[in-house]
Amino acid sequence: MDPASTRPVTEDGTPPPRTGVWQQLRPLVLRLHFYAGVLVAPFLLVATVSGLLYVWTPQVEQVLYADQLRVPASEGSLPLAEQVRIARAEAPDASVHSVRPATTPEDSTWVLMDLAESGNGARTTVFVDPHAGEVLGVSESYGTSGALPVRTWIDLLHRQLHLGEVGRLYSELAASWLGVVALGGLALWVARRRRGRQRSGRARSVSLHATVGAWVLLGLLFLSATGLTWSQYAGSNISDLRERMSWTTPAASTEVPSASPGVDVGPDAVLASAREAGLDGRVTVDLPSDHTSPYVVTQLERSWPTQADSVAVAQDTGEVVDVVRFEDHPLMAKLSRWGVDAHMGLLFGVPNQLVLTAVCGGLLWVIVLGYRMWWQRRPTRGGAWGLGRPYQRGSFLSLSWPLRVAVVLTCAGVGLALPVLGVSLLVFLVVDVLVGRFSEGARRLRSGSG
Structure with a gap:
C-alpha cells in the first residue's frame, strides 16, 4: 500500500493544517522576515554605514583638530x-x-x-x-x-539624515525593526538547521546569511535596544518608564544658595575642591547661572571603569555642598550609561570600536546576502531582471484561533511600546492586502479573457 494513501485529508482532498506551534508560525515569520528585510534594509544600510563612521570619530577629531x-x-x-x-x-x-x-x-x-x-x-x-x-x-x-563639527555632522547623519525631527523617523524605524528581523532570522535559522542542509546555490546563500546573522545576533540586539533610547517616540516611552521606576540619572543639586551672594571664589578654588572630593581625570566646570547658585563639576570619563561623579561647590566659600557618586546611581541608570557609551564605542576604547566594526560589517554582509537571496528567487521565465517572489499569502489566516489572538495581542503591545514599528507594520499589511487584491483581480481578468 502507498504510504501517502494513509495520510489524513480534509473533505476537499487537501492535507490538514499542521498543528505544531512553530509549524503554524513559520510561514508568517518567513513572510514578515522577507518583507521587513526587503523594505527596511535600505534604512538599516544607511544607519550601519553612518554608525560605523561615527565609531571612529574620536581618532578623526584628534587628527583634524x-x-x-x-x-x-x-x-x-x-x-x-x-x-x-x-x-x-x-x-x-x-x-x-x-x-x-x-x-x-x-x-x-x-x-x-x-x-x-x-x-x-x-x-x-x-x-x-x-x-x-x-x-x-x-x-x-x-x-x-x-x-566638534566633523563628529557632529556624522552624528546628525546617523540620527536624522540632516532632515531635522522628520529625519529621526528613519533611525527609529531602523532601530525598531533591527531586533525584530534579527530574532525572526534566528528562529528560521534554528529550524532550518534541524531540517538539515541543502546544496542548491540559493540554499548556500541562505546558509551564509543565517550563519553570519547568528554570529552578530547579540550585537544587533544590543544596538537595537540602545539605539531606541535616542529615538523620538520609543525613546519617550523609555524615558517615561525610567522616571516612573526611579531609574533616572541623579545630578548634583543646584538649589543650595550662597550665604554671601555676589562673592565668587573663582573656578580655580572650585576645581581644587572638586579634586579633593575625588573628581580626578577629565572634568567640566559649569559656572553658576546667577550670583547665588553653586558651581557644578562633573567627571567626563566614559571608558571603563566609568568616572561620572559630580559635585556642587558653593561659589562664595568653595566648599562642596552636594556630592553624587556614580557608584550610588540606580542600577538601571548605570546600565543605561554603559549601554549608551558602548553603543558609541567609548566604554572599552579601541576594543569596543573593533567589536562594533565587526558587528556593522556582519550586518552589511547579511543585508547584501539578503538581497542576493531575493534576486535568486526571481522567476527565470520573466527575464533576467524579474523581481524575487514573496513568500506565500494566507499565513496568518492559517493559524489556529488562539495563535491568531496571541499574534494580534503581541503586535499591539509591541506597537504601543515601539510606535514607529507598529505604524510601519500596519502600512506593510495594508500594502500587502492591496497588492494581493490587485494580483487576484489581474488573474481573474486573464482567466476571463482566456
Whole structure:
C-alpha cells in the first residue's frame, strides 16, 4: 500500500493544517522576515554605514583638530580664571557656560560659551593654551560630549539624515525593526538547521546569511535596544518608564544658595575642591547661572571603569555642598550609561570600536546576502531582471484561533511600546492586502479573457 494513501485529508482532498506551534508560525515569520528585510534594509544600510563612521570619530577629531586640542608640554600653567578671561576677550559677545581644564600637560583648555544666535545645542568653544595663554582656535561644539563639527555632522547623519525631527523617523524605524528581523532570522535559522542542509546555490546563500546573522545576533540586539533610547517616540516611552521606576540619572543639586551672594571664589578654588572630593581625570566646570547658585563639576570619563561623579561647590566659600557618586546611581541608570557609551564605542576604547566594526560589517554582509537571496528567487521565465517572489499569502489566516489572538495581542503591545514599528507594520499589511487584491483581480481578468 502507498504510504501517502494513509495520510489524513480534509473533505476537499487537501492535507490538514499542521498543528505544531512553530509549524503554524513559520510561514508568517518567513513572510514578515522577507518583507521587513526587503523594505527596511535600505534604512538599516544607511544607519550601519553612518554608525560605523561615527565609531571612529574620536581618532578623526584628534587628527583634524590637533592644532586646537594639543599643545607643547610645559610645567607651568596659567590660573584657570586667567584662561577664562582670555577666552572672554576672544568672544566678548558670548557668556561663559563651562570650562574643561587641561587634563595633561599636552591638552588645551576648552572654554564653552553661549551666543544668542547659537541653536541646536551648539556652543562656541574657545581653545586656550594653558601654558602660553594663547587662543588656539574657535569652533562650535555640541552636547555634553563636546563633539566638534566633523563628529557632529556624522552624528546628525546617523540620527536624522540632516532632515531635522522628520529625519529621526528613519533611525527609529531602523532601530525598531533591527531586533525584530534579527530574532525572526534566528528562529528560521534554528529550524532550518534541524531540517538539515541543502546544496542548491540559493540554499548556500541562505546558509551564509543565517550563519553570519547568528554570529552578530547579540550585537544587533544590543544596538537595537540602545539605539531606541535616542529615538523620538520609543525613546519617550523609555524615558517615561525610567522616571516612573526611579531609574533616572541623579545630578548634583543646584538649589543650595550662597550665604554671601555676589562673592565668587573663582573656578580655580572650585576645581581644587572638586579634586579633593575625588573628581580626578577629565572634568567640566559649569559656572553658576546667577550670583547665588553653586558651581557644578562633573567627571567626563566614559571608558571603563566609568568616572561620572559630580559635585556642587558653593561659589562664595568653595566648599562642596552636594556630592553624587556614580557608584550610588540606580542600577538601571548605570546600565543605561554603559549601554549608551558602548553603543558609541567609548566604554572599552579601541576594543569596543573593533567589536562594533565587526558587528556593522556582519550586518552589511547579511543585508547584501539578503538581497542576493531575493534576486535568486526571481522567476527565470520573466527575464533576467524579474523581481524575487514573496513568500506565500494566507499565513496568518492559517493559524489556529488562539495563535491568531496571541499574534494580534503581541503586535499591539509591541506597537504601543515601539510606535514607529507598529505604524510601519500596519502600512506593510495594508500594502500587502492591496497588492494581493490587485494580483487576484489581474488573474481573474486573464482567466476571463482566456
